[in-house]
Amino acid sequence: MSTITVPPQAPVVDHEKRRQAVLIIIAGTFLVAVAQMLIKSGANRLGHADLLATAIGILTIPPLFAGYCLYGIFAVMMIYALRHGELSVLFPLISLGFVWVAILSVLIFHEAMSPLKGVGIAIIVCGVATLGRGGRH
């Protein structure tokens, strides 16, 4: 005589969707870095504008407009990713934005790349790689 025991329902984890969520955030942080570059270059044209002039500037100065549009796209990407992935993995991944900004600053604004900056970038990338695997128990 045996009774069939039904195992308690484990929460369904879609590993493929979780992997996608990580990749979406990584791509998203690059968009944010580009957005910051655009806003930085557009903000020079804004000068000391008041609130209304700033709002009009965002709509009429092309790099500013493009920058804020990219921020909007990132918001949608983040919401999609958070739907399927873990917050404890995805949120710290946003730190990759620092890395993209540092790289783009050197490439576009020809800022100096100090050795310490390079070390920082390498360590953050290691951290992101470690986190990216952190979702698997």
Next chain:
Amino acid sequence: MTTPVSSMALVLGGSVIGSVGAVFLKAGAVEIGRHWSTILKNWKLALGGVTYLLSSVLFVKGMSHGELSVLFPMVSLSYICSLVWSRLMFQEVITKSKLYGVGLILVGIVCLGLGSA
């Protein structure tokens, strides 16, 4: 050049507020269904968006005065907060690799901040 306490407060405040915003974004995101009303009537999503926006305004204000080598590392408070919130609110497991990952990111940001000075 020294970093004003007000700048530190803005960056630290922005960090905590931003991590809370992400909690609301996730809570709202999982409630999105096939119908448009699940997005339009989603107050968690809206609150998450507003909070996240507020945190970025605080970051920009805070970072405009003071040393990046001091202010940069303070941003990493948000990553530590996010680990705490995800365990408390979503019962996520804090694995060793998550802790190591955030630890490395913290060290990396400190280096980046010092290197930008």
